[in-house]
Amino acid sequence: SQIIREDQHSLYGFIDENEKKVFDTLIKLNGIGPSTALAVCSTLSPDDFAQALISQNISAFQKVPGIGPKSAKRILVELSDFSLQLLNDEYTNSSIQEASMALESLGFKKESIKKVLSNIQGSETQTIIKEALKKLG
CATH class of the missing domain: 1.10.8 (Helicase, Ruva Protein; domain 3)
Structure with missing residues (x-):
């Protein structure tokens, strides 16, 4: 994934296509930047990410550095249908x-x-x- 901003160009690579989907989806959320999205991808596999969404497991997201209870709840609410697609x-x-x-x-x-x-x-x-x-x- 390539992210272009006024002051920087960033390129992120992934081995797994589903990991890239998770990253791209997360960075579209308000308050979740590339570094937090990368932290989610390195902490949770795409399968674990989908399972956490399906089971509404807030604690799984709170294990990710940089994500607190509010961010975890927002991720669960905004991405409730993403896990089924994945x-x-x-x-x-x-x-x-x-x-x-x-x-x-x-x-x-x-x-x-x-x-x-x-x-x-x-x-x-x-x-x-x-x-x-x-x-x-």
Whole structure:
């Protein structure tokens, strides 16, 4: 993520795409800057972050340096629907990976599998495979 301000340009890198999503979402909140967002990312994994949001666990956020009770409550209130989106994205990505491996084991080429899977909507592995088989012929 790149953050450009009048007096500085900052670049933040992440190994995991979900960690980047957490960071980008946090810095959009009022009162949460890049350093606090980084502290959250280094203290809580994306899964732990989502679990803390789902279970409304204020103490998990208070463990992060720079976040007190008020900030923790604000994060929970403002991001209540974000955790569901994060978990749904992870579920969909793993289903697509499973479908890709299954189709590859059936003898289809990686290039054609990738092309077909990019056009399929669905979250369950079984549904994705059925649709892909129809399109692959």
